Amino acid sequence: MTDLTDDLYAAERRLQAAQLAADAATLDELIDDRLIFTGPDGLLYTKQDDLAIQRSGQQRLTTVEEQELRVLVAGTTGVTWFLGTLAGVLKGEAFSARVRYTRTWAYDGERGWRLVAAHVSPAA
Secondary structure (H helix, E strand, O other), rough: HHHHHHHHHHHHHHHHHHHHOOOHHHHHHHHHEEEEEOOOOEEEHHEEEEEEEEOOEEEEEEEEEEEEEOOOOOOOEEOOOEEEEEEEOOEEEEEEEEEEEEEEEEEEEOOEEEEEEEEEEEEE
16 A cells, blocks of 8 residues: 555545544534535535534434445545444434445645545445
């Protein structure tokens, strides 16, 4: 594995930990301002949407359990595929779901890996 691959594994796991902790400051560092996220409802969300739901407390995760993580680095672009279980509360409703995230990351020497696109869908 290259150093960038190791760094991308670390960035992905740091993102997971920040999601679990509702750590908006760390998410702000890891998520690029240009982020477009396709949610489980098929709608598109921005970085500001994601940070707002974290800061408001409308989303609280109690479980982020990684079952599989694959990583691909091609130059300064990276892709991660996360398979796992999430549980928590979203807008007052409890949920638990097995999901797959596909995340696209961009690397720059100053800030490291930053998330620029993501998609989540239910997984069997």
